[in-house]
Amino acid sequence: MKTDFQQEYIEEAKQILKSLQQSLLQMADKDAGAEEVNNVYRYLHTLKGSAGMFGFQTIEQVSHELEYVFSDIRDGIRQQDDFIIDLTLHVADVISDLLDGKDVNKAANKIITDLASSKGEPTLAAKTHGQQTAAQVFSVVLKPEKEIFKRGINFSSIIEELLDLGTHELIIHNEVVPFQTQMANRQITSWFEIILTTTKGVDGIKDVLMFMSQQEYDIIELTQDTFSSEQYARHISLDAAEVEKRKAILERFRPAVAEDKPQVTTAVHGEIPDPSEDDSITIKRAKKNGHISVGTQKLDQLINIVSELVIFRSELQHLMGEVKNPAIVEAMEKLERYTLRLRDSAFGIRLVPLNILNVKLQRLIRNVSQELGKEVEFITEGLDTELDRSMINALEAPLMHIIRNAIDHGIETPEERERNNKPRKGLLKFYSYNSGDHVFIQLQDDGRGIDFEKIQKKGIEKGLLKPNQTYTEKELINLMMTPGFSTAEKVSTVSGRGVGMDVVKKEIAGVRGEIEVSTEKGLGSIFTLRLPLTMTILDTLVVNVAENKYLIPINEVEYCYEEENKNLYGKKSRQIVYEGQLTPFVSLREFFGKETTNPKDTVIVIKKNDTRIAVVVDGIVGKIQTVYKPLNELLHPVECFSGASILGDGTMALILNALRLKQ
Amino acid sequence: MSKSIVVAEDFNVSRKIIVSTLAKEGYTVMEAVDGKEAVELFDGRKVDLLITDFNMPNMDGAELIQKVRSMKTYEYLPILLLTTEVREEKIQRALDGRITAFIKKPFETQDFVKIVKRALS
Numbered sequence: 182m183k184t185d186f187q188q189e190y191i192e193e194a195k196q197i198l199k200s201l202q203q204s205l206l207q208m209a210d211k212d213a214g215a216e217e218v219n220n221v222y223r224y225l226h227t228l229k230g231s232a233g234m235f236g237f238q239t240i241e242q243v244s245h246e247l248e249y250v251f252s253d254i255r256d257g258i259r260q261q262d263d264f265i266i267d268l269t270l271h272v273a274d275v276i277s278d279l280l281d282g283k284d285v286n287k288a289a290n291k292i293i294t295d296l297a298s299s300k301g302e303p304t305l306a307a308k309t310h311g312q313q314t315a316a317q318v319f320s321v322v323l324k325p326e327k328e329i330f331k332r333g334i335n336f337s338s339i340i341e342e343l344l345d346l347g348t349h350e351l352i353i354h355n356e357v358v359p360f361q362t363q364m365a366n367r368q369i370t371s372w373f374e375i376i377l378t379t380t381k382g383v384d385g386i387k388d389v390l391m392f393m394s395q396q397e398y399d400i401i402e403l404t405q406d407t408f409s410s411e412q413y414a415r416h417i418s419l420d421a422a423e424v425e426k427r428k429a430i431l432e433r434f435r436p437a438v439a440e441d442k443p444q445v446t447t448a449v450h451g452e453i454p455d456p457s458e459d460d461s462i463t464i465k466r467a468k469k470n471g472h473i474s475v476g477t478q479k480l481d482q483l484i485n486i487v488s489e490l491v492i493f494r495s496e497l498q499h500l501m502g503e504v505k506n507p508a509i510v511e512a513m514e515k516l517e518r519y520t521l522r523l524r525d526s527a528f529g530i531r532l533v534p535l536n537i538l539n540v541k542l543q544r545l546i547r548n549v550s551q552e553l554g555k556e557v558e559f560i561t562e563g564l565d566t567e568l569d570r571s572m573i574n575a576l577e578a579p580l581m582h583i584i585r586n587a588i589d590h591g592i593e594t595p596e597e598r599e600r601n602n603k604p605r606k607g608l609l610k611f612y613s614y615n616s617g618d619h620v621f622i623q624l625q626d627d628g629r630g631i632d633f634e635k636i637q638k639k640g641i642e643k644g645l646l647k648p649n650q651t652y653t654e655k656e657l658i659n660l661m662m663t664p665g666f667s668t669a670e671k672v673s674t675v676s677g678r679g680v681g682m683d684v685v686k687k688e689i690a691g692v693r694g695e696i697e698v699s700t701e702k703g704l705g706s707i708f709t710l711r712l713p714l715t716m717t718i719l720d721t722l723v724v725n726v727a728e729n730k731y732l733i734p735i736n737e738v739e740y741c742y743e744e745e746n747k748n749l750y751g752k753k754s755r756q757i758v759y760e761g762q763l764t765p766f767v768s769l770r771e772f773f774g775k776e777t778t779n780p781k782d783t784v785i786v787i788k789k790n791d792t793r794i795a796v797v798v799d800g801i802v803g804k805i806q807t808v809y810k811p812l813n814e815l816l817h818p819v820e821c822f823s824g825a826s827i828l829g830d831g832t833m834a835l836i837l838n839a840l841r842l843k844q
Numbered sequence: 845m846s847k848s849i850v851v852a853e854d855f856n857v858s859r860k861i862i863v864s865t866l867a868k869e870g871y872t873v874m875e876a877v878d879g880k881e882a883v884e885l886f887d888g889r890k891v892d893l894l895i896t897d898f899n900m901p902n903m904d905g906a907e908l909i910q911k912v913r914s915m916k917t918y919e920y921l922p923i924l925l926l927t928t929e930v931r932e933e934k935i936q937r938a939l940d941g942r943i944t945a946f947i948k949k950p951f952e953t954q955d956f957v958k959i960v961k962r963a964l965s
Contacts, residue, residue: 189856189857189860190857193855193856193857223899226899226928226949227854227855227858227899227928229928229949229950230855230858230926230928230949230950231855231857231858231861231949231950232950233949233950241950248928326941328941330920331913331919331920331941331942332923332941332942332943332944333920333921333922333923333943333944333963334922334944335920335922335965338965342965367920388958388962389962391945391959391962392944392945392962392963
């Protein structure tokens with residue numbers, strides 16, 4: 182059974198492992214500077230420090246051994262090399278497995294012995310504890326530094342406690358300032374000699390002197406000869422009279438010592454107090470930037486309720502119709518405002534920075550580039566961009582796939598790069614930023630770019646393209662993302678494991694995102710992912726066509742206007758002139774096979790992914806906020822709709838994917 | 845009146861262990877996750893002991909100790925420094941004459957309590 186503390190340790194340790202890996206990867210980048218080394222060191226010793234307390238001895242030992250290595254690197258005693266970084270990354274994996282309760286003790290022990298033998302230092306030594314002894318006579322010499330109180334040590338209580346240990350004689354030397362005054366002023370100018378009979382032994386005395394440094398005290402076991410011994414002379418050179426005086430004291434104490442039988446005293450210090458006596462108050466300070474972990478289920482529930490609330494508000498507004506009562510209108514406006522704010526904060530909870538993917542990506546890049554013998558420099562920018570947690574989860578696999586592809590197909594071998602006058606190290610850039618309601622993630626490499634000839638050849642081979650026909654680059658990129666297409670000549674373990682770009686595209690579309698590729702032969706490629714901030718709530722324009730209502734995401738709408746029917750349909754081609762450019766339009770009535778009978782129609786210009794298209798509808802009904810619901814799989818082939826939503830009056834409306842109307 | 849102890853430690857689990865150990869002993873404990881937070885606790889209130897980690901983000905143990913010591917109220921406050929530092933002497937030099945003692949991590953609860961009791965005596 183794991184205790185609560187153990188469980189908590191495991192969770193916290195895992196986070197530390199993540200940070201550790203990140204720092205290691207940064208170290209591997211060189212030029213990382215002493216700070217990263219120090220961070221690695223700090224993480225290791227935090228791991229070690231607590232592992233022991235929770236019974237994770239193996240973790241304690243492993244991190245202990247590594248800690249030495251990194252402290253040596255930090256202090257310049259040892260050179261940092263890839264071997265150490267790889268080994269430590271490996272250790273991080275092993276520790277992670279250990280935390281999961283997997284049996285990796287063998288691997289762990291090997292690391293320990295390897296490391297220990299490499300530096301020839303003993304591993305953690307067991308502590309030894311003191312023993313109780315019979316009554317003895319000691320001379321305790323105290324030479325505290327003048328400012329001992331400044332260390333937070335109450336010297337007067339030390340003297341009192343020493344005297345409490347048994348029969349004693351206190352001799353104050355160099356008492357220029359009276360003892361009491363010294364204590365009151367908290368400045369010690371004297372030094373002290375205490376002749377003491379005690380059953381507590383040297384350890385008992387040392388306990389009291391726990392906080393004094395070795396140079397500040399000496400404990401000498403007394404015999405008649407001791408006073409003239411060398412050890413004593415180190416502190417005090419006594420004349421004959423002084424020696425006699427002390428011998429007399431000793432004689433006085435002797436009988437007591439002789440009578441004292443060896444006593445067995447139980448260790449009282451270690452007693453564990455009864456928890457029932459616990460009446461203390463623990464003042465817990467609220468942590469700034471504190472975190473609460475909440476199960477995603479609870480969060481989903483919250484989001485669901487908020488989504489329902491948003492719909493309910495629309496419904497309420499719909500029911501109210503044309504209410505003119507200013508009080509109600511005002512109340513409705515307030516309701517709208519707070520619902521929006523509630524929605525924003527609820528969704529804000531789910532937002533997490535992309536940074537959480539960083540370690541995974543970096544390790545992937547490291548592994549893949551090593552495997553393929555390529556050198557890759559990974560640059561990130563905008564990792565603090567926030568996205569819905571479920572979105573990030575959904576993105577992980579596609580991003581990894583794109584990166585794998587970029588390293589496998591895009592970036593050339595160091596030799597090839599040198600031949601082409603490129604730096605040996607390939608560059609892989611990851612940047613992300615917010616723009617409007619969307620988050621963009623771009624992955625750029627400076628490799629050889631996409632080989633369109635190869636794609637075309639392959640496409641023809643596979644019967645996906647017709648020979649002797651020229652295709653645009655866009656068409657070929659689309660081909661690249663169709664199922665069953667892979668240009669890798671040999672199936673490497675890295676890319677081409679059955680999933681291709683088509684899966685990437687599908688997964689990104691699954692979160693209502695889009696992927697775009699641009700490439701330049703010999704210079705590299707850029708993969709751009711465009712993702713909605715939230716996956717479920719959408720501001721839409723409600724339009725009607727015949728008796729039906731459709732929704733258009735408002736962020737896609739660029740311009741709306743009314744147009745005479747004859748100006749639209751009078752010409753042969755279905756095009757309008759917008760901002761001096763010919764823009765194709767689709768009449769939804771025509772599209773759905775209805776007659777166009779209205780004298781005037783409404784034109785809605787939509788811009789998405791730098792492509793413009795106009796949609797002609799009967800009219801605009803209004804603007805509403807809706808909850809996006811994906812379509813059933815059976816409806817997936819109907820690409821002109823991206824989803825559906827429930828309107829305020831409880832009816833269903835489909836969300837238009839305007840760009841697909843054209844194709 | 846029970847003794848008040850400030851515990852500054854960035855590693856949550858360690859801090860919780862320390863706090864619960866001390867609470868069982870009947871002390872009043874105030875927690876801080878780093879030096880910066882800890883310093884704020886030294887606002888003139890009664891504090892009988894400071895237990896602090898050395899390596900902490902935002903403000904490390906050395907800076908915290910320096911700040912606390914410079915306040916008249918806490919001039920003679922006992923301070924225990926938690927450390928796993930391999931090169932202990934190095935810290936010792938850095939903090940010479942300003943702290944009461946080191947507590948090496950990992951520690952046995954019994955030893956820990958003993959040191960705390962000693963520091964508060």
